[in-house]
Amino acid sequence: MNPPDPSSFIAAGASAQVYRLDGGRVLKLFHAGVDPGIIAREHAIARVVQASGLPVPRVFGLEEADGRQGIVYEEISGPNLLAYIARHPHRTRWALDQMARLQRHIQACHAPTLRSRKAILIEDIEVAPVGAALRRAAIDRLVQLNEGDALSHGDLHPGNLIVTDEGVSVIDWSRAACGTIATDLVRTEMVMRFGPGRGAGDVGRVEAAVRDAASGWYVRRYRALTGLDAEALAAWRALVALAWTRQRAPVRESAFAVYLADALRVAGLPPID
Numbered sequence: 001m002n003p004p005d006p007s008s009f010i011a012a013g014a015s016a017q018v019y020r021l022d023g024g025r026v027l028k029l030f031h032a033g034v035d036p037g038i039i040a041r042e043h044a045i046a047r048v049v050q051a052s053g054l055p056v057p058r059v060f061g062l063e064e065a066d067g068r069q070g071i072v073y074e075e076i077s078g079p080n081l082l083a084y085i086a087r088h089p090h091r092t093r094w095a096l097d098q099m100a101r102l103q104r105h106i107q108a109c110h111a112p113t114l115r116s117r118k119a120i121l122i123e124d125i126e127v128a129p130v131g132a133a134l135r136r137a138a139i140d141r142l143v144q145l146n147e148g149d150a151l152s153h154g155d156l157h158p159g160n161l162i163v164t165d166e167g168v169s170v171i172d173w174s175r176a177a178c179g180t181i182a183t184d185l186v187r188t189e190m191v192m193r194f195g196p197g198r199g200a201g202d203v204g205r206v207e208a209a210v211r212d213a214a215s216g217w218y219v220r221r222y223r224a225l226t227g228l229d230a231e232a233l234a235a236w237r238a239l240v241a242l243a244w245t246r247q248r249a250p251v252r253e254s255a256f257a258v259y260l261a262d263a264l265r266v267a268g269l270p271p272i273d
Contacts, residue, residue, distance in 0.1 A: 003066040004029065015174075020075065025060060029070040038174075039069045045114065045176045046071065052109045052151065055102075055169045076169050081158035096214065098168050099161055100222045103188070106170070107181040107226075109151040117154070117179025118147045124243035131273030138242050138269060145235060147179040156184060157191040182232050185222055186240040189215050194248065194256045208252060238263035 004019035004027060011018045015038075016030045030039055039062070046059035058074040079087070085095050125138050153160075154175025162169045192215035222228065241260045248256070257272075264271055 001027075001063045001065040001070075016070075021072065024075050026073050026075045027063065027065065027070045028073060029065055029068055032068055034069070036069060039071065041115075042174045043071050045173050046073070048111055048114060049151070049173050049176060052111075054106060054109065055167055056173065057169065057171060076162045076164060076171060078162045078164040078169075081161040081163060081168065084163045085158065092214070093217070095158070096218050097221060099156070099158065100218060100225055102161070102168055102170065103153070103156055103184065103222060104225050106153055106156070107150045107184060110149050111151040111176070111178045112149040114151070114176060114178045116147065117152050117177040117183050118142055118145065120154075120177055121183070121239055121243045124246045125239070128242055128246045130242060130245065131270075134242070134264075134270045134272065138239055141267070141269065142239055145180075145239075147183075148181075149178045150181055152177045152179040152181075152184045154184065154187065155191065156188050157195065180232075180236065181226060181228060182236040183240050185219065185228065185233065186237045187244075189219055189237075190241060190244060190248075190256075190259075192218065193259070194252045196251050208255065234263070234266045238267040238269055 004021075008020040009017065010020055010026065015034055016028045019027045019029060021027055043059065043062055046056075049056050050059055057076050060072040060074070063070045063072055081095050081099060085092050088095075122139055122142055125135060125142070128135070130138075153170065153173065154177055155172060156170070160170060160172045162171060193211050219233075223230075223233070238260070241256075241263050245260070261271060
């Protein structure tokens with residue numbers, strides 16, 4: 001494939017740039033140096049997810065351009081759910097309810113061929129910035145837990161949902177795995193509360209309050225839809241939060257520290273050293 005026209009550039013992330021192609025397609029072109037195995041795994045995940053019948057972009061195949069590897073996807077047009085809520089604040093509950101129902105739909109699918117979410121959490125905790133006693137206790141706890149084979153998106157939040165004319169579609173499946181539904185709910189809760197924000201000072205305090213309220217409502221709604229009990233959620237919350245310390249952005253540090261400390265206490269795990 002020829003190098004993409006710079007004028008077709010759409011967006012860039014930590015690992016790739018996205019360019020518009022003809023025929024309603026986009027090219028996700030990975031940065032030089034990205035492990036080819038990671039790219040191949042994302043392509044394989046995309047094919048598994050597409051076969052599930054979920055509302056996701058179609059994947060057309062692997063391509064090489066400008067000496068870099070890429071994946072060609074269907075272009076999904078529309079605002080993400082976060083932008084939609086900003087434009088239509090009176091529809092916030094509807095939007096979050098749609099996300100909860102879609103998350104339940106995702107986790108009703110089975111994906112035993114994908115890598116294990118539990119194994120990924122273990123890898124992350126092994127290199128997380130925590131003490132040896134907590135690391136051992138957390139990994140021992142993970143080994144004991146049964147995770148199942150439900151499809152796990154791994155990073156489902158309003159920024160990864162696109163509102164289209166046909167409904168809401170899910171993008172960015174690079175972290176997908178198989179596991180229990182509780183891990184995805186915890187990840188969603190954490191990103192909604194502690195992911196990158198826009199506000200500072202008084203604006204930041206208002207934004208934090210809104211995010212906490214929205215995530216709390218979302219967790220309650222999801223549990224009502226699925227019957228997920230509080231004990232199952234508590235069993236995984238501390239472990240997913242510990243794994244997140246390996247890679248999370250430094251946003252709302254003190255609030256996240258309180259969240260993690262409480263999750264560890266409820267789970268009966270040692271505190272942060």
